[in-house]
Amino acid sequence: MVRRALTLVLSGGLVLLGAACATQPAAEGDTAAAVVNPRDFNGIWQGATTDLTQHLLPGEEIVLTKHGAEKYRTVDHAQFPGNTCLPYGPNRAMAATNPYMIVQTEDVIAVLTEHIDYRIFYMDGREHPEDILEYPEWMGHSVGRWEGDVLVVDTFGMRPETWLDRGGLQHSEQMRLIERFKKTGPDTFTWTVTVEDPVFFQKPWTYQVEVERVDFPRLLPARCADGEVDAEHMLPTLGAEHEKPPTLPAD
DSSP states (O other), X not given: OHHHHHHXXXXXXXXXXXXXXXXXXXXXXXXXXXXXXXXXXXXXXXXXXXXXXXXXXXXXXXXXXXXXXXHHHTOBGGGOGGGGTXXXXXXXXXXXXXOEEEEEOSSEEEEEETTSOEEEEEOSSOOOOTXXXXXXXXXXXXXXXXXXXXXXXXXXXXXXXXXXXXXXXOOOTTOEEEEEEEEEETTEEEEEEEEEOTTTBSSOEEEEEEEEEOOOSSOOOOOGGGTOOOGGGOOOOBOOOOSXXXXXXXX
């Protein structure tokens, strides 16, 4: 499926830029080795983590509502959606050990993951559909804009089955993500995400993951449904796993 997607992208006139194309040759006589294009995110990237609490920005904390605390206390890792081949959702997909490819045009930016899922950032000024909560998507609906050289993406309308991370943070259909992609070098960028969900969290919280370019020639499809035989043998595994556990509300 990824190969077909790439074929469609290429046939549409896009040029995928690899690691060598993320920089521009220095001008003759310039002592700098390269000039970084801060708005170019084309390529294959990876920013793996299983625990988003390890990446909270200074002063940030996760404070659960009573509903969120109830769900957190009863986390069962055997019920992680990815175990039964369901899509990861945007947070987990972009923080998994599997890499993802960003394909960029002026009006649309696509993120293709090895889990045979995708995200689309619409850059043409549109808003979220009015019926997005009636027809939520695994990856949500994303609209983007540029703030200087920072790509800002607003994502809403995600299906509540997905988890935020492998540690057990969950969310409701009311969750909204505000993501900021900022290049820090030709082969690195920061991915900063603010999570808003009044059903699960008493206030928004923000984490940041360092992302690096990976020197892979292509993505390899990794949908476990191709040979999944373990679901029926999974045993309950209770207890969320986070280095900095969320704050629970007083009873």
